[in-house]
Amino acid sequence: MQNFQFFNPTKIIFGKGQIASLPNEIPKGSRVLVTFGGGSIKKNGVYTQVMNALQGYEVSEFGGIEPNPTYETLMLAVDIVKAEGIDFLLAVGGGSVIDGTKFIAAAAVYEGEPWEILTRHGAGIREALPFGSVLTLPATGSEMNMGSVVTRQATKDKLAFLHPAVFPRFSILDPETTYTLPPRQIGNGIVDAFTHIMEQYMTVRTGTDVQDRLSEGLLLSLIHEGPKALKDPQNYEARATLMWAATLALNGLIGAGVPQDWATHMVGHEITALHGLDHAQTLAIVLPAMLTVRLKEKSPKLVQYAERVWGITSGTDEEKALASIQKTREFFESVGVKTHLSDYNLSPDSIPGLLKQLQRHQMISLGENQSVTLEVSQRVLEASI
Amino acid sequence: MQNFQFFNPTKIIFGKGQIASLPNEIPKGSRVLVTFGGGSIKKNGVYTQVMNALQGYEVSEFGGIEPNPTYETLMLAVDIVKAEGIDFLLAVGGGSVIDGTKFIAAAAVYEGEPWEILTRHGAGIREALPFGSVLTLPATGSEMNMGSVVTRQATKDKLAFLHPAVFPRFSILDPETTYTLPPRQIGNGIVDAFTHIMEQYMTVRTGTDVQDRLSEGLLLSLIHEGPKALKDPQNYEARATLMWAATLALNGLIGAGVPQDWATHMVGHEITALHGLDHAQTLAIVLPAMLTVRLKEKSPKLVQYAERVWGITSGTDEEKALASIQKTREFFESVGVKTHLSDYNLSPDSIPGLLKQLQRHQMISLGENQSVTLEVSQRVLEASI
Numbered sequence: 001m002q003n004f005q006f007f008n009p010t011k012i013i014f015g016k017g018q019i020a021s022l023p024n025e026i027p028k029g030s031r032v033l034v035t036f037g038g039g040s041i042k043k044n045g046v047y048t049q050v051m052n053a054l055q056g057y058e059v060s061e062f063g064g065i066e067p068n069p070t071y072e073t074l075m076l077a078v079d080i081v082k083a084e085g086i087d088f089l090l091a092v093g094g095g096s097v098i099d100g101t102k103f104i105a106a107a108a109v110y111e112g113e114p115w116e117i118l119t120r121h122g123a124g125i126r127e128a129l130p131f132g133s134v135l136t137l138p139a140t141g142s143e144m145n146m147g148s149v150v151t152r153q154a155t156k157d158k159l160a161f162l163h164p165a166v167f168p169r170f171s172i173l174d175p176e177t178t179y180t181l182p183p184r185q186i187g188n189g190i191v192d193a194f195t196h197i198m199e200q201y202m203t204v205r206t207g208t209d210v211q212d213r214l215s216e217g218l219l220l221s222l223i224h225e226g227p228k229a230l231k232d233p234q235n236y237e238a239r240a241t242l243m244w245a246a247t248l249a250l251n252g253l254i255g256a257g258v259p260q261d262w263a264t265h266m267v268g269h270e271i272t273a274l275h276g277l278d279h280a281q282t283l284a285i286v287l288p289a290m291l292t293v294r295l296k297e298k299s300p301k302l303v304q305y306a307e308r309v310w311g312i313t314s315g316t317d318e319e320k321a322l323a324s325i326q327k328t329r330e331f332f333e334s335v336g337v338k339t340h341l342s343d344y345n346l347s348p349d350s351i352p353g354l355l356k357q358l359q360r361h362q363m364i365s366l367g368e369n370q371s372v373t374l375e376v377s378q379r380v381l382e383a384s385i
Numbered sequence: 386m387q388n389f390q391f392f393n394p395t396k397i398i399f400g401k402g403q404i405a406s407l408p409n410e411i412p413k414g415s416r417v418l419v420t421f422g423g424g425s426i427k428k429n430g431v432y433t434q435v436m437n438a439l440q441g442y443e444v445s446e447f448g449g450i451e452p453n454p455t456y457e458t459l460m461l462a463v464d465i466v467k468a469e470g471i472d473f474l475l476a477v478g479g480g481s482v483i484d485g486t487k488f489i490a491a492a493a494v495y496e497g498e499p500w501e502i503l504t505r506h507g508a509g510i511r512e513a514l515p516f517g518s519v520l521t522l523p524a525t526g527s528e529m530n531m532g533s534v535v536t537r538q539a540t541k542d543k544l545a546f547l548h549p550a551v552f553p554r555f556s557i558l559d560p561e562t563t564y565t566l567p568p569r570q571i572g573n574g575i576v577d578a579f580t581h582i583m584e585q586y587m588t589v590r591t592g593t594d595v596q597d598r599l600s601e602g603l604l605l606s607l608i609h610e611g612p613k614a615l616k617d618p619q620n621y622e623a624r625a626t627l628m629w630a631a632t633l634a635l636n637g638l639i640g641a642g643v644p645q646d647w648a649t650h651m652v653g654h655e656i657t658a659l660h661g662l663d664h665a666q667t668l669a670i671v672l673p674a675m676l677t678v679r680l681k682e683k684s685p686k687l688v689q690y691a692e693r694v695w696g697i698t699s700g701t702d703e704e705k706a707l708a709s710i711q712k713t714r715e716f717f718e719s720v721g722v723k724t725h726l727s728d729y730n731l732s733p734d735s736i737p738g739l740l741k742q743l744q745r746h747q748m749i750s751l752g753e754n755q756s757v758t759l760e761v762s763q764r765v766l767e768a769s770i
Contacts, residue, residue: 001625003400008393014642015388207622209610210629213602221594237592240386244595244642253638257399257629 001208004257010144011170014244016236018172019046022053022090025132025170030088031058033081035101037065037093044180046136050092060084065093068272068279069100071115071152074107081108081129089131091168094185095140095192098133102148102166105129118150122161132170136177138243139189139280141196141250143171151273157361158273173247175239183230186242187336188280190226193246194219194331195283199262200255202291203368205300208258215254216308221245223309223331230335263366264290267377270357277344284332284339289384290372291325297371341385351381386593389642395529396555399629401621403557404431407438407475410517410555415473416443418466420486422450422478429565431521435477445469450478453657453664454485455538456500459492466493466514474516476553479570480525480577483518487533487551490514503535507546517555521562523628524574524665526581526635528556536658542746543658558632560624568615571627572721573665575611578631579604579716580668584647585640587676588753590685593643600639601693606630608694608716615720648751649675652762655742662729669717669724674769675757676710682756726770736766 013021026032032054041047051059062077080086081104091101105128107114116124135143142148146167151158178186201215222245228238248254267290268282277285291298299321306312306324315323329339341350355374358364366372372380398406411417417439426432436444447462465471466489476486490513492499501509520528527533531552536543563571586600606626613623633639652675653667662670676683684706691697691709700708714724726735740759743749751757757765 001400001622001629003403005396005398007396011390011392012641013390015386018388207625209606209622209626210603210633213606214599214633217598217602218595221598225594237386237594240592240642241594244386248595248599256397257625 001257006256010168014173019049031086032088033060033086034090035062037097065097065100067096068151069096074100074103077104078107091133094137095142098142099148103150105131118159122163125163128165133168134172138246139192144247144251156273158269175243179233186230190335191280191284191337193249196249200260203259211258219309259368261368263372266363270354284337285384288329289380293379386642391641395553399558404434416471417473418445418471419475420447422482450482450485452481453536454481457538459485459488462489463492476518479522480527483527484533488535490516503544507548510548513550518553519557523631524577529632529636541658543654560628564618571615575720576665576669576722578634581634588644596643603630604694644753646753648757651748655739669722670769673714674765678764
């Protein structure tokens with residue numbers, strides 16, 4: 001086990017009807033900016049619940065934060081924060097809204113050009129405005145971590161930053177807010193959470209029995225309860241399980257003290273940036289191909305995964321490993337997320353452009369062993385056609 | 386799944402050599418009181434590591450905190466805190482030292498009679514002195530939670546309190562500090578952590594798949610790695626696994642949103658208070674008997690436990706449940722902790738006194754269903770002879 005630090009001060013408020021507890025969490029007298037996305041919260045009742053809870057506060061709104069939030073849009077919100085003297089942000093939505101709000105919180109008090117927050121991956125941050133979230137889409141884990149991914153529209157750069165100042169003060173997770181989500185977003189959420197776990201788990205065996213078993217537990221929860229959540233939107237227990245599993249998939253716990261991979265995410269980000277696919281779609285495409293191309297490197301852990309998660313106990317190690325990858329692919333397809341580039345009308349002609357972007361972003365030695373060179377990424381993309 | 390709040394701001398600093406990082410965590414200029422137990426830290430090098438790291442601080446010491454720390458002893462430390470203007474506490478030891486330090490931290494700034502902290506179970510606390518811990522004994526989880534148990538010697542009352550003000554600011558967990566522990570303390574730690582998990586897991590099935598699988602993962606880690614930690618004191622990975630599993634067993638995570646039991650602990654506390662057995666010894670005695678007496682009430686979860694944790698797949702539900710209890714008993718015995726009152730020279734004559742104490746402390750409707758009346762406790766104690 002590697003040495004590690006684990007620190008996560010976000011307060012989780014989980015369950016039915018919990019949006020009403022907002023006044024317990026936001027300091028009295030705050031000037032609040034409510035941030036949100038395309039407006040679905042105005043149709044499903046969440047907006048009304050939030051505004052009812054915020055009676056007595058001075059409240060402004062900023063809607064229109066995109067999936068894969070853009071620097072250009074978020075900077076408009078930064079201007080509002082400064083102009084109106086906002087001192088508390090409330091993100092209402094999914095991971096894109098929360099990621100975007102983390103950037104707004106940091107950029108509003110940043111000394112220097114805010115794009116630097118991304119290019120320096122958070123290193124220049126000293127403080128951020130306080131903020132909380134009301135999560136409506138189980139997927140990214142942004143509601144309980146200090147990470148954020150932002151895209152610069154002008155240059156198609158999709159970059160991440162991390163800083164403890166952007167942990168949400170609180171996040172409210174009411175599974176009932178997810179009842180009206182389209183199936184595509186639930187499927188995406190399952191794949192996103194699953195892949196987050198795999199990026200921290202499917203590496204090398206290093207005496208991390210606790211972290212391994214917690215990861216395996218979360219994977220099993222997604223495998224068993226995810227399809228129920230998809231099939232029956234009002235199955236509270238399944239929706240609650242999906243929501244809590246997705247949060248725990250990326251709150252730092254299962255990744256503490258273990259080697260991590262993240263090559264799948266880095267390659268996937270370029271597909272989204274250039275071709276606009278959903279984040280989870282890119283993960284569903286890249287992960288099975290990544291595991292196949294790197295089968296030998298990951299063999300001992302793939303065998304453990306095959307046995308403990310998928311119950312595959314017969315065959316050679318290679319057969320078990322391959323069978324576990326096939327099971328993973330089938331699981332993604334079963335929740336409605338296709339796993340080949342060609343399913344999204346992308347041909348092999350797209351590969352050189354993706355490799356060029358990886359090179360431009362220095363993504364030339366990815367993965368837990370820094371073994372994912374551009375040449376390996378090329379083979380991964382070729383295997384994902 | 387029940388509605389829940391999860392909040393845990395303790396920073397964990399885990400790994401080899403981490404005691405040296407103390408100056409990063411304790412504010413410069415603090416007047417520090419180092420609290421500890423019977424002095425083993427002076428023999429195993431931990432005291433020296435701590436004092437070296439604290440060079441530059443004004444440091445006082447308070448040793449002699451007992452296993453099952455007493456109000457009488459802790460109040461002596463409160464006097465020192467007040468007399469010397471101490472503003473930061475550092476607990477160096479196991480759960481008893483940390484529990485005791487939580488009480489000192491709260492009592493030093495408490496308005497009113499400090500014993501009230503226990504009788505009101507923390508309800509009267511408004512603030513506490515900040516403190517951190519250096520953990521040397523994996524067992525109780527006190528290093529990452531807001532609970533504490535203190536005994537009043539004069540009356541043999543063993544009572545608990547909870548308050549967010551007594552979360553440690555940080556806890557340093559270096560598995561190497563456990564290398565010199567006697568086997569009895571490692572065995573006790575395994576049983577203590579195992580029983581903490583069971584008190585939160587072995588209740589009723591309520592659609593808490595994530596929490597169940599996390600609990601099962603921690604139980605499996607203890608079952609697989611605990612004996613290795615016992616057999617080979619310098620097996621770093623096994624000691625690290627035990628240490629992290631014991632912390633996660635009682636940091637609020639697996640208990641969030643689930644019904645909890647704790648009847649085993651309440652009955653066990655009285656055995657310690659009246660007869661001085663180690664805390665873990667009382668748990669090893671009471672838990673198997675408690676599960677046997679309440680077999681019907683807990684049957685569905687016992688079957689799940691039998692299948693997922695012990696791999697028992699044949700037999701009727703009752704046979705599976707009974708087999709899982711037997712496995713639990715054998716596991717406790719295998720790590721050197723005996724499971725019958727008679728193993729500790731306690732006869733049936735001890736039972737009336739224990740029941741009287743339970744009654745005096747209002748422990749008359751314990752467990753997740755409040756079904757553990759005094760009559761049930763009597764049957765449990767009779768089954769544990």
